[in-house]
Amino acid sequence: MIVFDEVAKRYAGGYTALAGVSCEIRHGELVVLSGHSGAGKSTLLKLIAVIERPSAGRVLINGEDVSRLPRSAIPYLRRNLGLVLQESRLLFDRNVFDNVMLPLVITGHPPRDAGRRVAAALERVGLEGRGKELPAGLSGGEQQRVAIARAIVNRPSILIADEPTAHLDPAYAADIADLFRSFNEAGVTVLVTTHDGALFAASRPRRLVLAGGLLIEDTRPDGRPAQEVAA
Amino acid sequence: MRNWLYLHARAIAHALRSLLGQPVGTVLSALVVGIALSLPGGGYLLLDNVAALARGVSGTPEISVFLDTGAKKADAEALEARLKALPELASYRFVARDEALQQLAASGLGDVLGGIGDNPLPDAFVLSPRGEDPALFERMASEIGGWPRVAHVQVDSAWVKRLHALLTLGQSAVLMLAGLLGFALVIVTFNTIRLQILTQRQEIEVSRLLGATDPFIRRPFYWFGGLQGALGGLVALGTVWLGVQALGPAVAHLAETYGAVFVLSGPDWRAALAIVAFAALLGWLGAVISVRRHLAGA
Numbered sequence: 001m002i003v004f005d006e007v008a009k010r011y012a013g014g015y016t017a018l019a020g021v022s023c024e025i026r027h028g029e030l031v032v033l034s035g036h037s038g039a040g041k042s043t044l045l046k047l048i049a050v051i052e053r054p055s056a057g058r059v060l061i062n063g064e065d066v067s068r069l070p071r072s073a074i075p076y077l078r079r080n081l082g083l084v085l086q087e088s089r090l091l092f093d094r095n096v097f098d099n100v101m102l103p104l105v106i107t108g109h110p111p112r113d114a115g116r117r118v119a120a121a122l123e124r125v126g127l128e129g130r131g132k133e134l135p136a137g138l139s140g141g142e143q144q145r146v147a148i149a150r151a152i153v154n155r156p157s158i159l160i161a162d163e164p165t166a167h168l169d170p171a172y173a174a175d176i177a178d179l180f181r182s183f184n185e186a187g188v189t190v191l192v193t194t195h196d197g198a199l200f201a202a203s204r205p206r207r208l209v210l211a212g213g214l215l216i217e218d219t220r221p222d223g224r225p226a227q228e229v230a231a
Numbered sequence: 232m233r234n235w236l237y238l239h240a241r242a243i244a245h246a247l248r249s250l251l252g253q254p255v256g257t258v259l260s261a262l263v264v265g266i267a268l269s270l271p272g273g274g275y276l277l278l279d280n281v282a283a284l285a286r287g288v289s290g291t292p293e294i295s296v297f298l299d300t301g302a303k304k305a306d307a308e309a310l311e312a313r314l315k316a317l318p319e320l321a322s323y324r325f326v327a328r329d330e331a332l333q334q335l336a337a338s339g340l341g342d343v344l345g346g347i348g349d350n351p352l353p354d355a356f357v358l359s360p361r362g363e364d365p366a367l368f369e370r371m372a373s374e375i376g377g378w379p380r381v382a383h384v385q386v387d388s389a390w391v392k393r394l395h396a397l398l399t400l401g402q403s404a405v406l407m408l409a410g411l412l413g414f415a416l417v418i419v420t421f422n423t424i425r426l427q428i429l430t431q432r433q434e435i436e437v438s439r440l441l442g443a444t445d446p447f448i449r450r451p452f453y454w455f456g457g458l459q460g461a462l463g464g465l466v467a468l469g470t471v472w473l474g475v476q477a478l479g480p481a482v483a484h485l486a487e488t489y490g491a492v493f494v495l496s497g498p499d500w501r502a503a504l505a506i507v508a509f510a511a512l513l514g515w516l517g518a519v520i521s522v523r524r525h526l527a528g529a
Contacts, residue, residue, distance in 0.1 A: 049440070072445070079442035089437050103441045105241060108234040150441070 001026055002048060002158070002189070007057035007067075009043050009213075017043040019213035020057065023227065025191065025206075027157070030184040030221075032200045033193040035210035041193035042086075044210070045160050048191070049083055050074045061158070079107055082151035082188070084161035088143040090135040090150075096122070097131030100149045107154065121149040125179060141172030148179060152188075159183055161192045165199060173199060238447065239454075246454035249427060250462075260423055260459055264416050264510060265466020271409035272471045272506050276498055278401045281394070284493060292392065294358040294368060296375055299382040300328075300351070306380040307354050313378060314356060319371055321361045328352045353382060365392060413513050416463065420456045420517025421524075427452060428525045435526070445526075452522045453515055460514020464507035471506075472497050 002025040009018040018040045025031055033041050046052040047059045050066055059067045066077055090099050100121055104114040122128050125145040135143055144164055151159060161180065165173035173196070181203040184190040192200065197207070206226065209217035218226040250257045296314075298307060307325070314323055326334075331352040358375075360367055368386050376384040428435070435448055475497040486493035498506065 051440070075439070075442045075444045075447075077442075078440065083440055085440075089433070089440070091434055091437060102438065106438060106441055106443045106447060108238050110237075154442075 001060075001062060002191070003058070003060040004044070004047075005058040005060065007044075007047060007054045007059060009040070009047065009052060010055045016213050018047075018054070018210075021210070021213070021215045022057075023208065023215060023218055025189065027189055028184070028187055029189055030181065030200070030203055030205040031189075031191045031208060032197070032205040033191065033208045033210065034195065034197045037195075039210040040213045041210055042162050045162050045191065045193060048158075048160055049078055049081055075106075079103070079154060080156055080158065082148075082154070082156035082159035084144070084147050084151045084159070084164045086163040086166050088135070088140075088147040090143055090146055092135050095132050095134055096127065096138070096146050099135065099146055100131075100153050103150060103154045117153050117155075118149075121153040122146075124152065125149045126175075139172070141168050141175065144168060144172075144176060145179070148176070152183060156188065158189045158191070161190070163193055163195070165194060165196065177203065239450065242450035242454050243458075245451035246458055249451070249455055250458060256423075257459070257462070260419060261462040261466050263419055264460060264463025264514070265470060267412040267415055268409075268463060268467035268506065268510055269470035269474075271405050271412060272467050272498070273474055274401070274405040274408060276471055276475070276502070278398055278405060279502075280495055281401075282398050283496075292360075292368065292386070294360065294372055294375070295385045296356040296358060296381060297383040297385070298354045298380050300353050302354060302380045310356065310378065310380060314358065314375075317371070319360050319362075319367060320358055322359045324357050326355045326357060328354050331355065409509075413509070416460065416510065416513045417517040417520065420459060420514045421521040423459065424452050424456055424518045424521035425525050427455060428522070448526065449522045452526075453518045456518025456521075457511045457515040460517075461507050461511040463514070464510030467510065468498065468503050468506055 004021050004023050007018055007021045008016070010016045017038075021040070021044065033044065035041050043052060047054055047067065048061065050069055054067050057067075058065050061077070069077060091102070094102075097118055100118045101114055104117060109117070118131070119128070122131060125148050127142065127145055127149065130138075130142075135146060138146065148161075148164070151161075159180070164180075165176050168176065177199045180190050180192055181200070184203070192205075194200065204221040206221055207217060207219040208215060220226050296310075298310065311323075311325065314320060328350055331354075332350045335352070358371070360371055372384045372386050375381060438448060475495055479495040482495045483493060
């Protein structure tokens with residue numbers, strides 16, 4: 001379970017990205033986080049992965065306050081998260097296989113088993129047999145699929161994705177959205193930010209809407225509000 | 232343990248890839264490091280050769296006390312009695328003038344002495360004092376030099392002592408040179424690692440996001456620095472070896488003109504290992520400093 005407890009984030013210079021956000025995300029939920037640019041969506045995800053730390057409030061993952069996690073413990077938290085960023089952040093001097101393999105190398109996974117996992121992850125995102133290709137030779141959608149394969153290869157219990165479809169045309173974006181839905185159906189907690197609210201509509205996700213650093217909408221998959229939020 | 236070994240093996244592979252990925256840069260860095268280290272390495276080798284030569288010539292310092300040529304047996308006995316009373320004296324032997332003449336003749340100078348007629352050599356005592364303190368030698372020589380019938384006192388190993396003093400000075404100079412050039416090696420590695428970090432910035436950031444720990448990120452750079460240093464050490468060894476091959480015959484020829492046999496020897500395996508290990512250590516140190524400076528908080 002992920003809990004945001006009165007979380008605020010103010011940057012040096014006075015810009016407020018989040019102004020007291022509270023919500024609980026239960027295990028196995030598919031959550032779509034939307035809002036305009038600067039609403040605080042990316043910041044919220046960064047707080048989960050401890051890429052940023054809150055100025056106030058707490059972020060708890062399975063009961064542990066990760067906002068106060070010592071620096072040395074952060075890598076171990078991230079190993080249990082699947083992280084997909086707006087840009088694919090692939091290593092362009094390595095082939096697809098090696099890119100997807102990277103999280104397993106980091107955790108010191110035995111090479112033979114790691115190879116099997118990479119192959120399975122690539123198959124999962126529809127890139128089976130493409131392991132030897134370099135990322136530069138792939139389309140934007142395929143690159144994002146490689147990034148998703150890299151995020152799931154460690155079999156994380158939580159998958160967070162920051163605008164994974166931002167630079168993709170609608171057909172590719174729909175494919176990516178389907179992938180996230182399939183991971184969620186497999187039991188993974190998925191938290192995705194997007195500008196395109198309609199993209200995940202078919203998946204009937206829980207919807208969180210941010211505006212100006214405040215949570216202004218929290219709707220369950222059945223359409224009922226999950227909590228009273230700021231007007 | 233297995234995981235630790237795997238991660239180190241992976242770090243070594245990563246470092247080797249980086250080294251082989253830029254062969255020109257790697258060769259140039261190894262040459263810079265190697266040539267810099269070959270200077271103190273060569274100096275150390277030269278001193279080692281000279282020290283070995285000095286050890287072969289004389290190991291125990293002695294004092295020779297020559298009586299005047301008119302001294303009688305009774306004078307020698309009186310002198311012997313005074314010598315025995317010296318607490319600083321460990322042992323002594325008397326070399327009679329006839330014995331000295333025989334020794335000189337045996338050394339090949341018999342023809343020269345044959346033309347002189349009477350034995351011109353004096354009786355002598357060869358003293359071995361307790362300890363090797365130069366001050367003690369000087370004090371004893373000075374004291375005995377004032378006794379009656381003593382014509383001359385000579386501290387036989389004075390030149391060896393001077394040579395040892397020179398060798399000590401040389402060793403200090405080589406150490407200083409090694410320190411200075413070692414510092415240069417650390418700077419070279421520091422800069423190389425800085426550039427490595429810059430070129431691998433994206434990989435470092437991505438790895439951190441995927442859960443890489445600080446040791447995981449830093450390890451390949453440490454190995455890179457160590458391997459680059461070791462390569463430089465090998466170049467230094469090669470340079471020293473080439474120097475020995477080039478100068479060896481000339482040095483042997485020079486020694487021959489003095490009637491001596493002297494072969495300039497290269498570093499033995501211990502010295503070779505020490506040079507490579509020293510270079511690797513300096514490379515590693517440069518990498519540690521650079522990584523701490525450039526990866527702090529990244």
